[in-house]
Amino acid sequence: MKPELSIVIPAFEEQDRLGESVEKILNFIKKENLNAELIIVDDGSKDKTAEVGKNVCAKYPEIQTNVIRYEENRGKGFAVKTGLLAANADIALFSDADLSTPIEETPKLVDPIKKGEFDLTFGSRALDRSLIGTRQPWRREQGGKVFNIIVRTLTGLPFWDTQCGFKAFNMKKFRPLLDVMQIDRFGFDVEFLYVANLHGLKLKEIAVRWDHDERTKVNVFRDSQRMFNEVRLIRKNAKKGVYGKQK
Ligand SMILES: Nc1nc2c(ncn2[C@@H]2O[C@H](COP(=O)(O)OP(=O)(O)O)[C@@H](O)[C@H]2O)c(=O)[nH]1
Numbered sequence: 001m002k003p004e005l006s007i008v009i010p011a012f013e014e015q016d017r018l019g020e021s022v023e024k025i026l027n028f029i030k031k032e033n034l035n036a037e038l039i040i041v042d043d044g045s046k047d048k049t050a051e052v053g054k055n056v057c058a059k060y061p062e063i064q065t066n067v068i069r070y071e072e073n074r075g076k077g078f079a080v081k082t083g084l085l086a087a088n089a090d091i092a093l094f095s096d097a098d099l100s101t102p103i104e105e106t107p108k109l110v111d112p113i114k115k116g117e118f119d120l121t122f123g124s125r126a127l128d129r130s131l132i133g134t135r136q137p138w139r140r141e142q143g144g145k146v147f148n149i150i151v152r153t154l155t156g157l158p159f160w161d162t163q164c165g166f167k168a169f170n171m172k173k174f175r176p177l178l179d180v181m182q183i184d185r186f187g188f189d190v191e192f193l194y195v196a197n198l199h200g201l202k203l204k205e206i207a208v209r210w211d212h213d214e215r216t217k218v219n220v221f222r223d224s225q226r227m228f229n230e231v232r233l234i235r236k237n238a239k240k241g242v243y244g245k246q247k
C-alpha cells in the first residue's frame with residue numbers, strides 16, 4: 001500500500017539517541033493509525049547508527065521502514081535529500097534524530113499540506129517562545145539570530161527561523177526541485193526555502209515545540225563559517241540562474 005506520509009530522519013553518529021527516537025516515531029504512527037513509512041538515512045556514521053535503526057524497525061514489522069546507509073559522511077542536507085528521494089508518499093516530513101521537536105507536532109505541519117493550503121511548512125522556534133522548553137545555549141541562540149539576519153539580507157526570505165529540523169513538503173511539487181539543490185551541509189534548509197519560494201510554492205513558518213538536546217553534533221565555529229559560505233553560494237547560484245528561474 002502506498003503510504004500517505006514519509007518521515008525522514010537524517011542521522012550522523014546517532015547510535016545513542018536514535019533508538020529511543022525511532023521507538024517514539026513508530027509508536028506514534030501506530031497509535032495514531034497513520035499510513036506512514038519511516039526512512040532513516042545514516043550519513044556515513046562510524047558508529048552503529050544504521051544497526052540501531054534497523055533493530056528498532058524490526059520490532060514493528062507492520063510499519064514500512066527503510067534504513068539507507070552510505071559510507072562517506074556527506075552532510076545533513078545530503079542525507080535529507082537522499083531520504084526525500086526515497087520517499088514513496090506525496091507528503092514527506094523530515095525531523096532531527098533527537099526529536100527536539102516532538103513527533104506529536106507532525107499534524108501542525110502536515111495538515112496544511114494535506115488541505116492544499118501550503119506546499120512547504122516548517123517548524124519555527126522564533127514565533128512563539130512559550131513553546132520552547134530547553135533552550136539552546138546562549139552562543140547558539142545569538143549565532144542563530146545573526147545567521148537569520150544574514151539569510152534575510154542575502155536571500156530576501158522573510159522568515160524568522162529557517163534552521164529548525166522539522167519541515168514538511170508536498171512532494172509532487174518539491175521533488176522536481178531536488179534536482180537543482182546544491183548545498184549538502186547545514187545551509188541546505190535555506191536553499192530548500194529559497195528555491196521553493198522562487199518556483200512559486202506556498203511556504204509557511206509554523207511555531208512548534210522545541211527542547212534542545214545538548215548532545216549536539218554542531219560545532220558553532222566550524223559550522224557557522226560553513227553555513228555563511230553556503231548562504232553566499234545560494235545567492236551566487238541564484239544570480240547565475242542555477243535554480244531554474246531568474247527573479
Ligand atoms: N547527515 C548528517 N546529519 C547530521 C550531521 N550532523 C548532524 N546531523 C543530524 O542533524 C540533526 C541535528 O543535529 P544535532 O546535533 O541535534 O543539532 P542541533 O540540535 O542543531 O544542535 C540530527 O538528526 C543529526 O543526526 C552530519 O554531518 N550529517
Ligand SMILES: [Mg+2]
Nearest residue numbers: 096098100213
Ligand atoms: Mg539537536
